[in-house]
Amino acid sequence: MASAGDLMVIRPKRLKLPLWLVLPGLLLRWGWRALWWCLRHPVTTASTAFLLAVYLDHGWQGLVTLLVLVGGVSAVWRWRHEASWWTWFAGPLLGWFRRLTVYRRVWREAMTLCGLAERYDHQTVLPRLLSVRSDPALDVLAVRMVRGQTPEDFQRVTSNLAYTFGRRHARVYSEYPDDRPTRSGRWAWLLRAVDAVRFRDRPSVVYLVLVRTDALRAVVPPFDVPAVPDFAALPLARRDDLSTWCLHLLATHVLVGGATRRGKGSVLWSLVRALGNGVASGLVRLWVIDPKGGMEFAMGRPMFARFACKSFEAMADLLDEAVTVMRERQARLAGSVRVHTPTVADPLVVVVIDEMAALTAYLQDVELRKRIAASLGLLLSQGAGVGVLVVAALQDPRKEVLPFRDLFPTRIALGLTEASQVDMVLGDGARNRGALADQMPRWAKGVGYVILDGSPEPARVRFSYIADDEIRAMAVRFPAPVDAADILAQVGRETAPEPTRPSLPRQRSSGPLLPDALLNLLRQDPDKDGGEQA
Known part of the structure; x- marks a missing residue:
């Protein structure tokens, strides 16, 4: 007899099915799972069925013959076209094997x-x-x-x-x-359907x-110079999947951020090399600013239409003249086109600036620094559409050093010293998405992260290394035309001499630089004051 406070356990009545009803249900369940697995893995199912049929008809000898035949065809396929061999045969096969043995x-x-x-x-x-x-x-x-x-x-x-x-x-x-590949040929319709x-x-x-x-451990040799530069796809670097990364330079500005000795020169010289034939034909004008006195770019001087390396006043003049070119093109192209198309008569102007912080943060002349900042702000905000582009490199990407950092649509992050600098260069969240530019090993000079077009995720690349002898050969092979500096009423000089600044006369003060009230207090006779108090 139950009383208050007793624990009552209630179990539902279990329904017991007969064995003759349970077995068919289990068979149907296992059969449906097997069928569903076969439908989800058609290639594996078809391959297994084919191998089983060969074994039943020809035994082990048939399987060995088939294996030798497939191996021969695979070797010839890889020899003739390795890219498609990896895409359609080796890649899926190796991925299936690694899925079972490594990841699952x-x-x-x-x-x-x-x-x-x-x-x-x-x-x-x-x-x-x-x-x-x-x-x-x-x-x-x-x-x-x-x-x-x-x-x-x-x-x-x-x-x-x-x-x-x-x-x-x-x-x-x-x-x-x-990216989805471009298909052509007889079977393009089928390949497009698969894609x-x-x-x-x-x-x-x-x-x-x-x-x-890691395919980026080896130094990347210089790429072939395009006969006509494709400004939407300039080959500059190798990706870690062994493909070539191309820079979309048209209608954009490029910022390269990296610590010292991390390969910023590889990025800039790879770009100059890719534009080589455009420079020689007059399709491109390179205006180069090297605040380090020419230590980086002086070797390639014949390729540059304008070059300033010693005088900060000359650098400011160069930027002002770039703004003048931009204004003239805006007035001429307004209402006809929205994006400038480079021609020999109206070339693409690329302003290359090495160590941009020397112009925007470390320059002691305040007035000159404001003048340079004003010109850079105009070029970065308005110059891309009219073919006056800025490619700048710097070590410190902080806002205090580069206040208009956000005006660079295309950014490249090489080895950096702090984790926060990765997001400063590539944008917020770039480091969480895999851009570990602050963890670059010592050998990774020229290795960096870029943002691919149409995708917020960064890609890891290594830029080609251009040796000094190759730079000298480029300067001889791709010199700028004689009239390259004369685009829009340019001044005759290319590098202004260091201006002579007369010393300002200093007015000697007759007394100490103190407020009048304090001077009057100090000039009072203490004996007189003491006598009055007495």
């Missing part, structure tokens, strides 16, 4: 320890590894996020993910990291890129 094996542990596992309905919910695609240097993991997660959740733990899987570098992309599936928009999927082999 530790996936639950990695997601849990990196803080990406979620709890729902008393169960652990993990991001799902959809596929792995490999190339000679990278593994690209397609990961379906848990509901409620965003790409920023993965970007915050990018470094954790890299070291979890035994790598040093990783990046997270919210969209597919590669439409591969590159489709998938908001619930993020792409984790792990650098398996």
Whole structure:
């Protein structure tokens, strides 16, 4: 008999099904799972079925013959066109193997320890590894996020993910990291249909890129100089997936930030080299400012239409004249075009400034510094559309040093000294998205991070190294035309001499520089004051 306070345990009645009804249900359930797996993995299913059919018809000899035949075709394919071999054969095959042997094996542990596992309905919910695609240097993991997660959740733990899987570098992309290729030829329609599936928009999927082999350790040799420079794609650097990174220079300004001896010269000279044939033909005018007295750019002097390296007054004059060119083009092109198209008669003017902080922060002449800042502000805010561009390099990207930092649409971050400087150069959140420019090793001169067009995620690149002998050869091979300095009523000189500043006469004061009230107090006779008080 139960009384008040007794604990009562109520168990629901268990429904027991007969064995003849349970077995068919389990078979149907397992069969549906197997069918669904086959539908989700058509390539693996078809390959397994084909190998099984060959084995049933021809035994082990048939499988060995097939393996030798596939190996021969693969070798010839790689020899003739390695890029497509990696895209369609080796990349998916290596990615499938690494997915099973490397990532799936530790996936639950990695997601849990990196803080990406979620709890729902008393169960652990993990991001799902959809596929792995490999190339000679990278593994690209397609990961379906848990509901409620965003790409920023993965970007915050990018470094954790890299070291979890035994790598040093990783990046997270919210969209597919590669650009959709341009197809042509007989089978272009089929390839475009495949690309439409591969590159489709998938908001619930993020792409984790792990650098398996650091292809940027080797020094990058100079690229071939284009016969006609493509201002929308100038080859300057190599990406860590072994592809070429090209700079979109048209209608933009470029800021290069990096500590001393980190390769800013590689960036600037790679750009000058890519523009070489344009300089020689008159399509491009290089106006160069080298506040270090010509230590960086004097070797390439014949390529420059204007060059100022010793006098800060001459540097200010050069910037003022660039503003004059900009104003003239604005008045001439207004109402006809929105973006200037470079021609020999109306060339592209590229103002290259090394160590920009020497002009904007460290110059002692206040009036001259204000004049330079005013010209730079006008060029950066209005010059891109009319073909007067600014390419500047500096070591310290703080606002006090470069107040108009945000006027540079294109930015490159080399090795930096502080973590906060990464976001100063590339924008807020760039370091969380994988731009670890403050952790560059000592060998990584010329290695930096850039923002790809149309994507907020940074890419890691290494710029080509241009040796001194190559610079001298470029100066001989690509000299600027004789009339290169005469674009718009330019002054005859190229570098102004250091102005002679007469010493200002100092007026000697007859007495100490003290207020009159204090002087009167000090001039009072103390004996007189004492007598009056007595």
